[in-house]
Amino acid sequence: MNTTFRWGLIGASTIAREWMIDAIRSTGGDVVSVMSSDPDRASAYADANRIPHATTSLDELLDRVDAVYVSTTNELHHDQVLRSARAGRHVLCEKPLALTISEARGMVEACRAAGVVLGTNHHLRNAGTHRAMREAIGAGRIGRPLFARVFHAVYLPTHLQGWRLTNPGAGAGVILDITVHDADTLRFVLADDPVEVTAMSQSAGLSQGEVEDGAMGAIRFSSGVLAQFHDAFTTAHARTGFEVHGTDGSLIGTDCMTQRAVGDVLLRTASGEELLPIDRTNLYERSVARFTAAVAGDADPAATGDDGVWSLAVAAAALESARTSRAVAIDPVQPNSPKVSQ
Structure with missing residues (x-):
């Protein structure tokens, strides 16, 4: 253009x-x-x-x-x-x-x-780290994926500490702000769709009222892959990462759940360790x-818009799971879903 x-x-x-x-x-x-x-x-x-x-x-x-x-x-x-x-x-x-x-x-x-x-x-699906991981999985370099792990616990900058911590009617909380990104990145990297989520949430004092500022959970994908996620607004000294472990190897991404074109991906197999080449193009x-x-x-x-519906469906299911203490099916086409801010 x-x-x-x-x-x-x-x-x-x-x-x-x-x-x-x-x-x-x-x-x-x-x-x-x-x-x-x-x-x-x-x-x-x-x-x-x-x-x-x-x-x-x-x-x-x-x-x-x-x-x-x-x-x-x-x-x-x-x-x-x-x-x-x-x-x-x-x-x-x-x-x-x-x-x-x-x-x-x-x-x-x-x-x-x-x-x-x-x-x-x-x-995040534009990050060179995540694209390299998707390509490595598609090429069979770790065999059949079994497990994934996303740690995306950060500290919400002071200048952003407004409605995200206080206003459920605007969709506040870490699950709609961060877990929704995890869901999309997992779908992208694994080339797989999620079917069920179990989650627990936390309010550690940064947020107000019923708004959660931390969450942990597990997502089951259609292939059987299990994925952990850990998200927070409250951890000032944590590092982010994304890992996928398969039958023949592991992909270990570090410092990659970020807006900047940074981070590395290590491929570990029986043959040894290899840093994957990363495209450092600006994500946006x-x-x-x-x-x-x-x-x-x-x-x-x-x-796409459909990708956005899928990530919202995962977040909605995670919020429902945290509220009810039960596993919740993920359905991106349900016609009468409740407001996720409830």
């Missing part, structure tokens, strides 16, 4: 400022408008980020753009994506797509009916490049 491909930002967000604006510009796009419910915030954000137009009106933004990047709070995604689709605009939406599986599925169907591309901004630049290629009809987005 060339610089005539015009993007609008729905939400004057931190992630757009820190990652997405540069990714759009570096891949040949132009950010032409930003929308916020607060007119002063919209204007200040536009000035600080060299965006020529600021507005509080979604319709006004949609009139100016070819595609939108949605990074508002989670409860707003559904309506904003539907309105964007009706206007014929392509949509790259932050995770989770919505607060119910039925709403997320409706977003996918609305974009399909409108003939526009819907992508979910699951950045690759996401935007894949999305614009999809708009041109040359590829699918790195993570």
Whole structure:
């Protein structure tokens, strides 16, 4: 795509400022408008980020753009994506797509009916580490996968410690913020779909009320693979990682559950140890490049709308499991799922 491909930002967000604006510009796009419910915030954000137009009106933004990047709070995604689709605009939406599986599925169907591309901004499947692991598994280098382990416990930065810790109605909590990423990355690396989850959650004092700030659990995949996950907002000194253990070897990814193009993957077999070559492409630049290629009809987005529905279904099941202390089946097509914030 060339610089005539015009993007609008729905939400004057931190992630757009820190990652997405540069990714759009570096891949040949132009950010032409930003929308916020607060007119002063919209204007200040536009000035600080060299965006020529600021507005509080979604319709006004949609009139100016070819595609939108949605990074508002989670409860707003559904309506904003539907309105964007009706206007014929392509949509790259932050995770989770919505607060119910039925709403997320409706977003996918609305974009399909409108003939526009819907992508979910699951950045981690764009990491060179995870792509190298997927390729190694597909090539049979660890034999048949048996187990996986994701440790994604971090400390939520102070400037992000707002609604994610306090507002269930907006989809607060570590499961919708981090476990949802684990679910997508596991599906991608294993090339397998999850069928059941068992989870426990924790409120260690950073979050408020019923909002969880830590979680552990296990996911069973259709092939029989069992995957552990450990997620938190509260651990300032932990390292992240992703491991897959098979009949003939193990893949050990370190420092790889991150927004930056860092981390390594060690392949360990009976023959010894080998560091896999890693592509260090910026994760968000690759996401935007894949999305614009999809708009041109040359590829699918790195993570589709359907992928976003799957990750939300895992998160919803994990929340239900933590609430009820039982294993919960994962169903990405259930029509009447409860709000995951309940």
